[in-house]
Amino acid sequence: MTTHTPPSGLLKRLSQGSLVKQILLGLVLGVLLALVSKPAAIAVGLLGTLFVGALKAVAPVLVLMLVMASIANHQQGQKTNIRPILFLYLLGTFSAALTAVLFSFIFPSTLHLTTAADSITPPSGIVEVLRGLLMSMVANPIDALLNANYIGILVWAVGLGFALRHGNETTKNLVNDVLQRGDLHREGGDSFRAAGYLRPGLLDPGRRPGLIRCGATPSCCWCW
Structure with a gap:
């Protein structure tokens, strides 16, 4: 042995x-x-x-489970700490855009497009854009997970979360147990332990709800 x-x-x-x-x-x-x-x-x-590729594969499932569990476990009058979440989201988005612009000037590149311009059909107006957004919101949940359609994933996560709020504690414990099983970094030696660093803050006492713990650094769940 x-x-x-x-x-x-x-x-x-x-x-x-x-x-x-x-x-x-x-x-x-x-x-x-x-x-x-x-x-x-x-x-x-x-x-x-x-x-x-592993992070991209696990991200849709994590977003679905974390948002669903956060809404399902939220208690009336509990502090949500939505401000730091929005701040981290806006800061991350702005930092990503600023980095992309700076590097585009530092390392300029030339793109040679092989597709004819007339074969590209841009949206004809805001109505078509909104229609595409609405269709993404009502996408099949399995299809949304397979294609990383985060708009559809968030809609289903919010809906399932509110539905679970009226469920019994056994159902909520099932969702919490699934998320807790993702905490693989205590065991060590797992080839897919990257997902074990993503832990729901609501399920860990003393940590801010709605945040995901990546190692020792809290970050917003919208980072993907």
């Missing part, structure tokens, strides 16, 4: 540290590897592609 030996020293600190710090460390190591050997950096880039 073999026993699992927990990591120690630097490896332990890295494996149990903040996911944000791990991502930053990976970026630095990737840049250094690219300076030493570009072919090796391209080969190792598969790990980054798998990591991003």
Whole structure:
């Protein structure tokens, strides 16, 4: 019978540290590897592609479950802390747009479009845009999860959350247990432990409701 030996020293600190710090460390190591050997950096880039793909795959389910659980567990008169959530959302959106604009000037690029201009049909007006938005809101929930339609996911999450508010505690505990099982970072050694760093603040006492804990750094659930 073999026993699992927990990591120690630097490896332990890295494996149990903040996911944000791990991502930053990976970026630095990737840049250094690219300076030493570009072919090796391209080969190792598969790990980054798998990591991003895993986050994109788990994000729709996390958004659905977290929003649904937050609304279902909300008690009358409980402080929601919606202001820091909106502030983080606006700050993140503005920072992303500002970064994109700055890097577009620092590293200008030329795009060669191969598709004919007449084959692109932009929206004819605001009515068509609103119609597309409304159709996204009433999308099939399974289709919304498969295609990462976050408008539809949020609508279904809000609706299911309000429905669960009138349910019994057993039903609410089921949703909470599903989310708690996503806390994989305590076990360690799981290849998909990135999702274990995303924990609902409402389910952890002493943490602000509505926020997701990424390692030691709280961030807004709209970061995807």
